[in-house]
Structures are given as C-alpha cells and as structure tokens.
Amino acid sequence: MANTAPPLPYIVIDFDSTFTQVEALDELADIALRGRPEREQVVAQIKALTDGGMDGSVSFSESLRRRIELLPARREHLHLLVEHLRTKVTESIRRNQAFFQQYAARVYIVSSGFREFIEPVVAEFGIPPEQVLANTFTFDAEGRITGFDPDNPLSQDGGKIRQLRLMGLDDAPVYVLGDGITDYQIREAGLAARFYAFTENVARPAVVAQADEVVPSFDEFLYQNKLPMTLSYPKNRIRALLLENIDPTAERLFREEGYQVEVVPGGLDEEELLARIEGVSILGIRSKTQVTPRVLERANRLVAVGAFCIGTNQIDLLGCMQRGIAVFNAPFSNTRSVVELALGEIIALARRLPVKSEQMHRGVWDKSAHGAFEIRGKKLGIVGYGNIGSQLSVVAEAVGMQVLYYDIAEKLQLGNATKCRTLEELLRQADVVTLHVDGRPENTHLIGAAELALMKPGALLLNNARGHVVDIDALADALRAGHLGGASVDVFPYEPKTNDEPFASPLRGLPNVLLTPHVGGSTAEAQRNIAEFVPERIIGYVNTGNTLQSVNLPNIQLPPQQQAHRLIHIHHNVPGVLAHINNVLAAHSVNILGQYLKTNEHIGYVITDVNREYDQEVIKALRQVEQTIKFRVLY
Numbered sequence: 247m248a249n250t251a252p253p254l255p256y257i258v259i260d261f262d263s264t265f266t267q268v269e270a271l272d273e274l275a276d277i278a279l280r281g282r283p284e285r286e287q288v289v290a291q292i293k294a295l296t297d298g299g300m301d302g303s304v305s306f307s308e309s310l311r312r313r314i315e316l317l318p319a320r321r322e323h324l325h326l327l328v329e330h331l332r333t334k335v336t337e338s339i340r341r342n343q344a345f346f347q348q349y350a351a352r353v354y355i356v357s358s359g360f361r362e363f364i365e366p367v368v369a370e371f372g373i374p375p376e377q378v379l380a381n382t383f384t385f386d387a388e389g390r391i392t393g394f395d396p397d398n399p400l401s402q403d404g405g406k407i408r409q410l411r412l413m414g415l416d417d418a419p420v421y422v423l424g425d426g427i428t429d430y431q432i433r434e435a436g437l438a439a440r441f442y443a444f445t446e447n448v449a450r451p452a453v454v455a456q457a458d459e460v461v462p463s464f465d466e467f468l469y470q471n472k473l474p475m476t477l478s479y480p481k482n483r484i485r486a487l488l489l490e491n492i493d494p495t496a497e498r499l500f501r502e503e504g505y506q507v508e509v510v511p512g513g514l515d516e517e518e519l520l521a522r523i524e525g526v527s528i529l530g531i532r533s534k535t536q537v538t539p540r541v542l543e544r545a546n547r548l549v550a551v552g553a554f555c556i557g558t559n560q561i562d563l564l565g566c567m568q569r570g571i572a573v574f575n576a577p578f579s580n581t582r583s584v585v586e587l588a589l590g591e592i593i594a595l596a597r598r599l600p601v602k603s604e605q606m607h608r609g610v611w612d613k614s615a616h617g618a619f620e621i622r623g624k625k626l627g628i629v630g631y632g633n634i635g636s637q638l639s640v641v642a643e644a645v646g647m648q649v650l651y652y653d654i655a656e657k658l659q660l661g662n663a664t665k666c667r668t669l670e671e672l673l674r675q676a677d678v679v680t681l682h683v684d685g686r687p688e689n690t691h692l693i694g695a696a697e698l699a700l701m702k703p704g705a706l707l708l709n710n711a712r713g714h715v716v717d718i719d720a721l722a723d724a725l726r727a728g729h730l731g732g733a734s735v736d737v738f739p740y741e742p743k744t745n746d747e748p749f750a751s752p753l754r755g756l757p758n759v760l761l762t763p764h765v766g767g768s769t770a771e772a773q774r775n776i777a778e779f780v781p782e783r784i785i786g787y788v789n790t791g792n793t794l795q796s797v798n799l800p801n802i803q804l805p806p807q808q809q810a811h812r813l814i815h816i817h818h819n820v821p822g823v824l825a826h827i828n829n830v831l832a833a834h835s836v837n838i839l840g841q842y843l844k845t846n847e848h849i850g851y852v853i854t855d856v857n858r859e860y861d862q863e864v865i866k867a868l869r870q871v872e873q874t875i876k877f878r879v880l881y
C-alpha cells in the first residue's frame with residue numbers, strides 16, 4: 247500500500263515485555279537453573295526484582311545488579327535464550343514484520359536488557375545492531391556471566407534518558423513505546439514527543455497512568471499514526487457484546503483474538519439493546535434476545551451476529567442480510583441435549599412422574615399402576631424431522647418405540663420410521679406427539695384447539711421447539727378436560743428475561759405436566775460446544791470473509807489463503823456490480839489473483855484477492871461502487 251502518512255517519527259521501542267512477551271532475564275534464569283532444586287525460588291526472586299525495577303519501586307540499577315548476582319547463567323545459555331525469545335515475539339509485532347522490514351531505519355530498540363540476546367531477535371525484523379541500544383554482559387574465562395559493563399549508560403539509573411540524549415534524534419519527533427516507567431521517563435525528560443504505554447503483554451497501572459496513549463497492540467499504534475499495517479483495522483477496536491449467559495469459553499476466544507468483550511448475564515429487551523448496540527461489531531445472543539429492525543437501524547458497526555443456540559427466529563435475518571451483517575448459529579451443538587431431554591420427558595410422563603413426585607413431597611404414598619405405561623411399542627409422532635427430530639427418531643427406536651414423522655420438507659427416513667403425509671395423519675395415530683419444528687412465524691399455533699382435538703385420548707404432548715408453536719390456552723384446556731394424558735413444555739410464548747423474574751403460565755399447577763425453563767440445550771457439553779463453534783465461525787469471517795455455515799449470507803468456501811490483499815464486497819443483487827468492481831480494479835491496474843462470487847435473491851457477496859500493490863484511491867473507488875452494502879479490506 248502506498249504510504250500516505252506524514253513524515254515518519256523515530257520509534258523507540260522497549261524490548262522486554264514490549265517487543266517480546268516476556269522478561270528475558272527471568273527466562274534466562276529459568277533456562278540456566280533447569281533441573282536445579284532452587285530453580286523456582288531463584289526465578290521468583292528475579293521476577294520480583296524485575297517487577298520492582300519496572301514499576302519504579304526499586305531503583306533500576308539496584309534491580310539489575312541484584313538480578314545479575316542471582317543469575318547463574320553461562321554463555322551457552324544465551325543461545326537457548328535467543329531461540330526461546332524468537333518464539334515469544336509479541337503477536338502484533340510479529341504480525342507487522344513487513345512494517346519493520348520497510349521502516350527499520352526509523353526504529354530503535356532502547357532497552358536495559360542485553361545486546362547479546364536482543365540483537366539476534368530483532369535482526370529478523372531488519373533492525374541493525376547499531377540501532378540496538380542495550381547493556382552488555384561480562385563473562386569470566388569459563389564463560390560464566392559475571393556482571394555487566396558499568397560504563398554503559400543503560401546500566402545506570404536514568405539510563406534511557408542519558409542514552410536518548412547521546413543519540414541526538416532531533417530531526418523528527420520521537421515516539422516511545424514501552425511497558426515500563428523508564429520508558430515513560432524519556433518523555434518526562436522532554437526527549438520524546440509522545441509516550442505510548444504498550445499493554446499487549448503487561449499493563450502496569452503506574453505506567454498506564456502517565457501515558458499519552460495506551461495501545462493494546464502494535465496495530466493500534468500504527469493505526470493511530472496512519473502508518474502501514476498488516477491488518478486493515480486493529481482487532482482491539484472490535485467490540486463484542488455477549489448476552490444471556492453465554493459460556494465463558496466464548497469470551498476467552500474473543501479476547502484471545504484481541505477483541506474487547508463486554509458480557510451481560512441476562513437478556514436485554516429491545517430498549518436496553520438499543521442503548522448498547524452502537525459501536526458493537528459482534529453481538530452474541532441466545533434464544534431470547536430479539537434482534538429487531540430497530541436494533542439493526544442503530545447498529546452502526548455490526549459485522550456479525552452469533553446465535554449461541556440453534557434457533558434464529560429471534561433475529562431479523564433479512565434485515566441483517568440487507569445490511570451485510572453475517573449471522574452464524576450452532577446448528578448441531580445442542581441437538582443431542584434436546585433429544586435426551588425429550589426421551590426423559592416421554593418416560594416421565596408415561597409413568598406420571600410429575601404427579602407421583604409431587605404427591606410424595608406432600609407425604610402421600612399412592613402406589614398404583616393407574617395411568618402408567620411402558621413406552622416400548624408405543625407410537626411416537628415427531629413433528630419436524632430435522633436434526634433434532636431425526637436424531638430422536640433413532641434413539642426412540644432403540645428403546646422400542648414405533649416412530650411416525652411429519653415434515654413439510656422431504657426427509658431421509660431413518661430406521662423403521664414411517665412418514666405421515668399430513669399432520670392430521672400423525673396426530674390421529676400417535677401416543678406421544680413431540681414438536682421439533684423451527685420457530686418461523688408461520689408455525690405460530692401449529693398446534694391449536696383443532697389439532698389437540700385430533701390427538702388420541704390420553705396422548706402426551708411435548709413442546710421443546712418454540713413457545714409460539716402451541717396455543718398454550720388451548721393446551722391448558724385440553725389438559726384440564728382430561729383429553730390429554732400429560733404434557734411437557736420447555737418453551738413458552740413469553741419467557742422471563744432473567745432468573746429473577748417470576749414465571750406465569752396457564753399450565754402452572756396442572757397434573758402430569760412437566761414444566762422446564764427453556765433448558766433443552768442447557769447442558770455443560772452443549773454450551774461449551776456452542777461457545778467454541780460460534781466464535782470460530784465469526785473470527786473466521788472477520789479474518790478471511792469465510793461465510794460457510796452463515797445462516798443468512800451466501801455461503802462461500804474459500805480456497806487456502808494466497809499472498810494477497812483480500813477485498814470483500816456485499817452488494818444488492820442487481821446486474822453489473824461485479825463488472826463495475828472489476829472495472830475499478832482494471833482502471834487502477836490492480837491484478838486480480840482470485841475472485842469468488844455467490845448471490846442469493848437479495849444480495850451478492852464477492853471476495854476479490856488482489857496483488858499487494860494498490861493505493862487508497864482504489865479503496866475509495868470501490869467503496870463508491872453503486873449498490874454497495876458493505877465493503878471491507880481484510881489485509
């Protein structure tokens with residue numbers, strides 16, 4: 247990318263905990279003491295002295311002197327240390343290796359660490375030895391480290407200030423990037439124009455408090471200074487908002503990716519969500535939160551919605567699509583949990599366990615077989631033969647049930663299951679009816695008074711699908727009238743927002759009715775699976791544009807990454823957009839390395855990989871292509 251930035255400042259970077267993730271002397275002690283009983287104790291002492299020197303509670307020179315005294319290292323340990331440090335280069339520094347290679351002439355490493363290990367590590371980034379300012383060790387004849395050169399200014403208190411004075415960088419502003427108080431002191435002494443507290447590896451409150459800017463990554467430093475960077479946008483600027491008690495694994499994965507994450511335990515209603523959605527790039531919800539057109543209207547930065555569940559009826563999918571917002575769910579992660587719950591419910595109702603258990607709690611011993619039956623040989627009617635319905639079909643046959651199913655779509659018939667041509671045909675025959683349709687609006691009151699009347703006297707009904715699928719008043723009537731033998735309901739037309747809100751329903755208090763608080767998918771296994779699956783899809787989409795398994799954007803499966811810049815473009819599906827994009831690229835002589843397009847009736851999604859040479863004018867022109875909904879440069 248052409249550099250349109252103002253003249254480059256000098257960038258003075260600290261080494262330990264800034265250029266690398268670790269403190270090298272701590273690591274050296276760890277290496278040198280391998281296999282020795284005192285290892286843990288000595289390393290801890292050294293670490294404490296390092297921290298004291300960094301936050302200013304011990305004078306720097308004393309911290310250094312005492313650390314070296316404690317350090318039983320030899321010359322050969324330094325080779326091991328360098329190999330180790332090469333694997334510990336800070337992620338965002340490594341990611342921007344190309345920046346260093348190109349602008350190495352403006353970068354200085356000024357460190358109170360030691361030249362012997364810094365030079366080889368930064369050399370890979372194009373930084374030459376003369377731009378490394380650091381201490382040097384002294385060794386005895388056997389190669390043992392005995393101390394350091396006391397004349398080196400960096401071994402003394404205020405050393406970095408003295409070193410900067412000696413360097414005389416006065417023809418351009420100096421920006422200092424570091425995690426320690428000694429880095430800030432350069433700015434305090436007037437030798438730098440700005441001090442950036444670098445917090446990717448460690449954030450020291452005393453240092454952060456003094457900073458001109460706090461940068462959680464090197465990408466952020468480059469972005470703020472309009473310098474060329476590998477990513478088009480710093481990940482630390484991506485904000486994720488996670489609602490409804492999503493398993494903490496998701497928060498961890500997003501944080502590891504460098505995003506800011508905000509977690510809200512319960513659900514949010516529309517007004518509450520409206521108040522929080524601005525600036526959010528990734529919204530994580532479960533089945534309750536309604537992502538309405540009004541919410542989308544306000545969602546000025548939303549890139550992806552993660553439904554950390556199966557159902558997506560709570561999301562305005564079309565609205566998301568028309569705004570180029572990708573929606574991902576976890577289509578199989580809690581399937582088995584719902585199936586197991588349904589099987590348990592069938593047996594529980596068949597044995598009238600809700601009644602028996604409630605009586606026992608009241609001290610009533612009613613040993614009788616009245617109304618209790620085995621499920622073996624009984625007919626199970628599955629309405630909705632999708633992932634859950636068909637898996638339940640297999641499990642129910644395994645315990646001896648005869649399975650009937652009804653689905654509006656043609657489905658593979660599993661085992662000995664019998665397909666019904668109409669819902670009525672199923673309802674008339676089944677001893678147990680279980681609902682596993684999705685929550686599309688047309689399924690509202692799929693089961694109402696008329697359908698309940700078709701069911702066999704004494705039959706059981708299970709609803710683990712969505713609350714609006716059953717007319718709950720009609721169900722209560724059918725149960726009160728004794729027409730049905732029992733029911734098990736996990737989902738309700740209105741569900742409390744949090745665990746603090748009471749539950750109201752006409753089904754409360756009815757005999758042989760099992761009520762559960764929408765826990766069909768609430769198992770440890772399912773929640774963990776979901777919390778891995780959905781973030782992986784979203785992070786993949788943000789990083790590569792991969793929409794495979796998105797529920798609303800055209801699915802593009804990408805070939806392995808090429809050495810290219812990737813441009814992703816979502817547009818209204820009208821003729822000529824692709825041609826327009828390609829004309830812009832051709833007019834700027836940008837070479838297309840690969841291009842992938844998929845459309846649906848509403849939108850088109852095109853991913854274009856181009857060679858590395860392009861400028862901001864191309865980007866501007868591509869943003870202006872008519873019918874563009876969203877345009878992003880990925881890298």
Ligand SMILES: NC(=O)C1=CN([C@@H]2O[C@H](COP(=O)(O)OP(=O)(O)OC[C@H]3O[C@@H](n4cnc5c(N)ncnc54)[C@H](O)[C@@H]3O)[C@@H](O)[C@H]2O)C=CC1
Pocket residue numbers: 556557558577580581584629630631632633634635652653654655682683684685689692710711712736737764765766767768
């Ligand atoms: N209680 C809970 O905690 C959970 C509830 N669910 C609910 O279960 C639903 C089903 O999940 P999956 O099986 O994974 O979905 P799926 O999409 O694989 O299956 C749904 C099936 O229902 C069929 N269908 C839709 N409307 C129908 C109708 N009117 N009559 C007959 N068939 C109809 C579809 O053709 C499809 O085969 C989800 O959409 C969700 O609402 C899912 C997980 C947990």
Ligand SMILES: O=C(O)C(=O)COP(=O)(O)O
Pocket residue numbers: 532533534554555556557558580764765766767768
């Ligand atoms: O997966 C689904 O669709 C569910 O209904 C489960 O939703 P939940 O994550 O428990 O709010």
